[in-house]
Amino acid sequence: MRYVPTSCLRPGMILGKNLYSQDGVVLLAKDVQITKEYIDNIQKLLINGVYIEDSVSENIKIEHVISDELRIKAVKSIKHIYNNPKNITKTLEIVENIAKSVIGEILRNKSVMINMIDIKNYDDFLFSHCVNVAVLSSVIGIALNLEDSKLEKLVASAMLHDIGKVFIPKELLTKEELTEEEEKILKSHPEKGYRYIKTYHNSIAVTSYVGILQHHERFDGKGYPDGKKGEKISLFGRILCLCDIYDKLITERPHRKASLPSEAIEYIMAYNGSVFDPKLVKVFLKKVAPYPLGTIIQLSNGQKSIVVENNEDCSLRPIVRILDNQEIVNLTEDWNYRNVTIVSVNNY
Template sequence: MRYIPIHNIKPGMVLGKTIFDKNGIKLLNMGNLITNDYLERIKSLGYPGLYIDDELSKDLQIDNIIIDTLKNEAVQSLKKIFVSTSTDSSSYQDEINFLSSNLLKIIDEIISNKDVIVNMVDLKIYDDYTYYHSVNVAILSLIVGNALKFHRAMLIQLGMAAILHDIGKKFTPIEILSKPGMLTDEEFDIIKEHPTNGYHFIKRFFPSISSATYVGILQHHERYDGSGYPSGAQGEGISLLGRILAVCDVYDALVSDRPYHKAYLPSEALEFIQGGSGSMFDPAIVITFCYKVASYPLGTAVTLSNGEVGIVVENYEEFNTRPKVKIVKNNIVTHYIDLKSDYNARNITIVGIANL
């Protein structure tokens, strides 16, 4: 199985990972052929790419960090909280209970796989970006928190802050959220209200949630050097949860197609995160995050500095940019190069993404 951008998907390819519509209902199961009709529908939903199975990748297994059904349940539950216009706190209780139950299952999966590396490109539906983004930020944040040896109660606080970090956007006009292009200063000022709006919304409607969670939501746009908002907090004046959310929020936004930018490659997004270490982000959080997220996810087709092309088949925490690569020539696998451990490969680097 390997990931291919949507513009390179052709009818007749075999789907490698089940995809869902915006209601969380299966659209096409893994193993099915992609027809012209399905491809057009997939494109209309805004999928940036798909996982496919072919001869070059049939022996490559890429496991989900979180099973699709659990992730989709969290997305649908979060969507109901976002779109509700109720002013009665009891009307939200069922959804927050369901979301909390999902979050506990996500935490259990992450705790049980402490050595996990984020190795998969996420398949987001464009129209539901905010909900998928929120769940992704929760997963990334929990992976970081687990790597930092958070106890379970603190993981729950972190996960709840992450999955609800953008809840204040329920009060932001949709024409601003979905505007194609740069925002005006006035529009950006409205966007900047969402951490505070989210803080007050959660505090009012979900009073049983911990204060650490409220503060994490409030501070996810603060920056380590004090240049963020809403209060310009800096350094350890930003809560630990807020500092983790800041990194995970920016990373997932960068690797997503948005009205104002095309998705970054994971390697490009990690370069951005590393470049912001000590200014935008807490350096200690950046180091942990970069250990846990692959620069070149499994199945990525890459070009090496020696001119060879291949597919990434294994990644290593401590050598993020030096994976094991299956070399392909004329659609035939010729050999493997382990950029981490092969002595003869010490001067070989990945220089770009290939089209295989």
């Protein structure tokens, strides 16, 4: 199985994974043959891509960090919270239940790197984004050996990190170019979210709502709203900053093409120590694959390959299968490939 962006889909391809609507209804079932009509409808729904099965990706099994059922339930729950911010009792119940479910599933799969590219519909971007940040944050928290109670607070903070956007005019959230005044209003969302949670959900842990306040702070002190620097930013704030930016980078949006996971990882490495906490980046690079399983890559020696396994300790040099001779090569350990690098990703 491998991921193919919608722009690269071709009639005759076989769907490798159920494709769901925003409400969790199966739009296309696994193993169906994709037609031009299906591709047109997928494009109209602004779905970023699908998983296919073909001879190139034969025997590649992609393990889910969380199940489709839990992801769909979590997105629906976040949508309910953000659309009903005054339903305080229900919000607390939802946050607690989803946090425990996400952590439970990830703990059962904690040896798994994040290899799955989330299939998103842009209309639900804010809600699926919050779920993705919660999943990424949980993976980082588990890798840091945070105790369960702290993990639950971290996931709660991640799910609610953009709750302040409920109080921002909707047109500003999708506007391509903002005036100075509009940018100021948009940048007020961490503080609005913090005040809302602190005022109306005071049973939520202090660390959770401080994380909401600080998720746009930068490690070098050039972030907002308070310009905090280094470890003066809470641990939750530093984790959320990293996970928030990564998920936004790999998401297709009306005014910006999605980055490949490898491109997003390069961005994070470039801003290591300025935007991001170096200690957290080190953990992140071990747990999030720059070349997810099923990625077709071009090597510097001219060979095309497909990623069949990732090396947690050296994620930029995965184990690949050479397409023309089916040879399995570990780019980290194979001495014959020590000078061979990955030069590009092919999405065909």
